[in-house]
Amino acid sequence: MDSANNVFVGPNGYFKIVIDDFDGTKVNAWHFEDAEGNKSVNLAKLSTGGHIDLLANIACATVGSFATRDIIKRMENEQAAAGLIMKKQ
Numbered sequence: 001m002d003s004a005n006n007v008f009v010g011p012n013g014y015f016k017i018v019i020d021d022f023d024g025t026k027v028n029a030w031h032f033e034d035a036e037g038n039k040s041v042n043l044a045k046l047s048t049g050g051h052i053d054l055l056a057n058i059a060c061a062t063v064g065s066f067a068t069r070d071i072i073k074r075m076e077n078e079q080a081a082a083g084l085i086m087k088k089q
Contacts, residue, residue, distance in 0.1 A: 027052055
């Protein structure tokens with residue numbers, strides 16, 4: 001994937017990974033879309049931009065265990081960034 005080829009379509013169109021902003025070195029914005037067209041938030045803000053990583057299908061026990069490991073911390077950070085809660089000292 002690169003600036004010219006910024007969409008990867010998964011098997012049978014079940015999902016897409018879309019690079020929204022790539023400066024040639026760093027992925028600044030990317031998102032995941034499901035088969036119905038539902039889109040994730042910009043997932044680049046969760047990493048340093050050197051790569052993209054995605055585990056999908058929270059209903060799967062294997063994926064679910066990875067996804068739930070740090071979900072509370074991520075939610076607290078997002079809420080604090082949005083000014084919804086005070087960040088813990």
